[in-house]
Amino acid sequence: MKIKLKKPRFRLLRKMFSPVRKVFTTLDNVISLVRERVAKSVRMQLMATFIVCLLSAMVVASVTDSYLSKLNRDPVVDYSNGAESIDYYARNIVQDLTDYIQARYDDRHEIIWEEEYGRIELDEYIKHVLNRWNGKTKALIVDMDGNVLYRSENATENQVDLHNTIRNAMNTRIDSYRLHERAEFSSFYPITINDIRAYVIVSGMPEASITYHEGGGGFVPVILGFATFILLFYFATQQKMKYIEELASGLLEISKGNLDHRIVGKSDDELGSLANNINFMAEELKNKIEEERRAEVLKNELITNVSHDLRTPLTSIMGYLNLLKDRKYETLDEAKQYLDIAYGKSEKLKVLIEDLFEYTKVTNQGIKLSLEKVYLNELIDQLTEELVPILEEKELVFKKEFSKEKAIVFADTDKMVRIFENLLTNAIRYSKEQAEILIKTTVGEKHITVCIENKGEPISPEDLDRIFDRFFKVEKSRTSNSAGSGLGLAISKNLIILHGGRIWADCKGDTIQFFVELNKFS
Structure with missing residues (x-):
């Protein structure tokens, strides 16, 4: 049995009203577009308000004139x-x-x-x-x-x-x-x-x-129309004027130093954009001031640390030189010992001054990079060979896990040497005796990562966040016997940033890891 499908009803009516529907759809789209444009423009809003108020005033004047004309009509x-x-x-x-x-x-x-x-x-x-x-x-x-x-x-x-x-x-x-x-x-x-x-x-x-005979309304319709326009325009723009006053008072509050004050954005037009810009300005000023305060604190710390780190070896040098000058020694061997100690302290002083000078150049962007292809595996391998004597003093061992793929970066060779020399020296200095220092390179799709891992005293998360700050040392290691200047990691971080890379540290128990990520040469 065949089932006959019923034809859709009212198809002709739908076809007849289809153009009308399209016209209404187009009109609705135009109205939405105009409304959106008006909502985003103070000028358009004022123009629309002015037109509406003017038309309302004309209607009031016309109705008033018609009413007064009928009221003042004379029989003839x-x-x-x-x-x-x-x-x-x-x-x-x-x-x-x-x-x-x-x-x-x-x-x-x-x-x-x-x-x-x-x-x-x-x-x-x-x-x-x-x-x-x-x-x-x-x-x-x-x-x-x-x-x-x-x-x-x-x-x-x-x-x-x-x-x-x-x-x-x-x-x-x-x-x-x-x-x-x-x-x-x-x-x-x-x-x-x-x-x-x-x-x-x-x-x-x-x-x-x-x-x-209907008489005219005279000046009354004109006065009422004008009054209607003024009142409507006043009340229609009152909200915008209040918002402008909020912007002015908010800006005044921010100018008094309350940089935490924020202005609420109430529209998508130029006034809303102005509110957002004022908030952005306050946030930037707050960050700038906080940054300047941090810089001031760091400057004071720098002065304190420099004076401390320079005074300690300098005091020792002067003390041993005074002993030699006053001939307060019994034998020539003892005098030579005093002299060797003073010389060692002066070398330490020289290293500190050189680190300070280099850090100043790096932070002030006074260093120009001489970029070339650098093979990281070979460079790190050579550095480890040069550090073997220091390594053997603490009975430490390097363990290398280099990537099979060549790790090539576009960098300044001298600066790469300084970066990894600082990291390796730091790992040797703070490693436990008879431990192993792991050096691992990984070649990714766009980056090359170098990991230097050693066993040492655990570092708290708070210290990890500050470990790359200048003159910062973990408290347990900040002793007179510590040979570091406190600038090595800060210098390494700035040099890495100059190369467009990044550096960070991690600590899991007594395992301390330093990671360096550089852009892969392609």
Whole structure:
């Protein structure tokens, strides 16, 4: 059994309304885009606010003007409509009489005359026409001499001063100014009856009609519109002005030294961006000041450490030289011993001064690197051979686990020697006796990592964070017997940074590890 699928209903309607839907979708997208642009621009917001306030003010002014115009309207008595009715009656009389005479005496219209007018005599018909508005107007038919030929029942004149009548009628014919006053109105039209030239004169008091003349609102609508604009603009921009005041007060608070103060970002426009920039500025100033404070502390520590580390060997040198100068020795061998000690102390003093000088150059970027291809495995292998005598004094052993792949970096050879010499010497100095120092190189996809591991006194996490600071030594090792200047690791770190690498330390129990990561040469 086949199942017939029903065709979708209303497909035609959907097709018909599809363009409408597309138009509304496009319009919605345009409105969203405009709203987004306005939300991100203070200028656009002010323009939109100004337009809305101006349109609102115009609406208020228009409504007020319309209301006051109706409230201040004056009644005006107008007689022009009544005068037009009298004039219309006069024209109607002439038209009816003309039609009657033409039909009565024209053989071609004899049948029409019989049907419409019957056998009515002319005089009777004229009286009938003149008395249609009996009681409202007077209707006269006068000849050229002013003699009254026919008149309505309410008229008594037998003679009319035709010239005065015509003059008065002409002065008052549909005159809108004159017709605002109640006065008799006359209208006249020429007519020919029985070959006699005559005038149809219709006169009477026109009926009054009351019209209302609306007066203007004056300055009140303008004042109300202006006041509406000011009030709407004030309240519409009040929130923005408060936000500007918050920015100003926040900036003032920051300028007083409260660098922890932050301004809340309330919009995506230029004011919100300004708030973010002020917060960023406060954060940068805070970091800068903290950095300067740390630098000041480090400077004081530097002065203290330098004075301490220089004074100790210098005091020893002066002490032994004074003994030699005062000949406070019993034998020449004893004098030679004093001299050897003073010389050793002076060498230590020289090393300290050289380390200090090199550290100053490194931190002030006074060193220029001479970059070339450096084979790290071979360089470290050569350094370990040179350090064998020192190694044997502490009964230590180097264990090397070099990568099979060549570890090549683009670096300054002399600086690499100084870096790894410092690290190896540091490992020897602080290793336990009869222990093993592991040197391991790993070649990755982009970096080469060197690990130097030794067994020694555990280092706390706090000391690990400061181990690369200048003149820092772990407290247990900071004795007069320690040969280090406290600058070796700091120099190594700065040299590594100059090469675009990084260095860090780790401690797991009594296992201390130093890692150096350099960019692989490709």
